[in-house]
Amino acid sequence: MNQIATDYPFAPVSAAEAAERYRAIAADRPMTKVTMPFGGDAWVIHRTEAARAMLGDPRFVREPFRTGERVVPYFVEFPEFLRQTLQFEDPPHHTKLRRLVQKAISPKQVRAMRDSAVAYANSLIDEMVAKGDTADLVHDYALPLPIQMLCNLLGVPPEDHDKFEKWASSTLAVAGMSEDDVVANMAELYMYVVELIQLRRREPLDDLISSLANARDKDDTLTDEEILPIAMLLVVAGFDNTANFITTGIASLLQHPAQLELFLTDPDGLAPTATEETLRHGRFSLGIPVAGGGALVPFVATEDVEIDGQLVAEGEAIMIDPGATAHDGIALPDAERFDITRQNNPQLTLSYGLHHCLGAPLARMEMQVALAELFKRLPQIRLTSTPVINHDHLSQPITRLDATW
């Protein structure tokens, strides 16, 4: 066994070397036991097939994290308010809540939202063009698009969009706010959502908060305490990640001229596969060092389970590293290449199984629209400086992407 194959997690190295290491580690074993900075040991899975097997197996649950029986093994202390959300619920309660939200962001609903996303993307481009021939694509494009879509989905009235954006973006990695400001903004956002729920209970409209507030389950309606965490999860997960994915997609294309040239031949046709490739390849496209360690939220084994030859004992925690599984060299042979035409793209960035991302159809649609519209309108667009990245934050988002056209 060589040294490369044993080292996980690993500190930032060049993208090419990171891909090499991931391949070697996956060839060596399906998972590694890692001692996390918080919450003790957890298995981290490197192989796509092993990851799918785990994520599709109901013997892995999240309940002990939600009840506080166990600390979430993770790279940072896992925020309390996120531990109360849908992603830490198990069936059957999870199923009931999830179904209600699912309908509002199902593939069918999202298809109906596409036209408004296209219109909004174009109005953002109009504004950028009206201001001159340069822009910061994070603040002028990648961030406002998902925020607008989220406001529409939740039912935030148009006159409140600005306030909502300010509060919601304080939860964002890119905001760079002080701890106190974040807490104050979060409290305001909470109160706002509580009031919105009450308003929509009295005066329902055709939006998600209304349908949650007025959903009649067989036995009961949902309480505010049940609706609030769902709304907060959508706020937090709904645009920080999407904005980050959009920015990564734009930056990746701008940094791969041959792929961009190809994309420009048919932006609408290639947007779906370019989106999947962005989700898979992630930070590997940006030409910056990549560290081996990123991971989705863990599960706990309720009994001894063998996965891909490795015994996971009852009570042990386990998670997947989507960066590793996307570069395991087994599911995908030439994983280091950024290829927007890839048809077989088994990425797990949006997870898989019971907890696969509820907003996946919406996130995908927004990414597709954002990429296609920007490059259709401004095909000559190019970067004026290297992307600015916030390395202090767990998700290491791109906080500035300066471009000209």
Added chain:
Amino acid sequence: MPKVFYTQPDGTVVAVAASPGDSVMATAVRNGVSGVVGQCGGSLSCATCHVYVDEAHRDELGTPGEDEDEMLDCTASDREDSSRLSCQLIIGEGDVHVTVPPEQL
């Protein structure tokens, strides 16, 4: 061994040998049949495994349960009388013919 025949939106047909007891979704995903996504791994919460079932087997494959019926209203391509979520279609001894819809996501 039973076979599942997946007709793609362009009319091409992919035939895959299947094991009784497996679902039409799992069989497709395992064999890389395009157009069947199955993001939730068969837990009836993504509607990305939508297929149209051939008239000939509708009876043997039963009718959608309540939960499946609800999720069928969420599919990206239009729901039809023959619509099913393929993670709920369990393969028996005989062959199964399904058509993959144009859009899943």
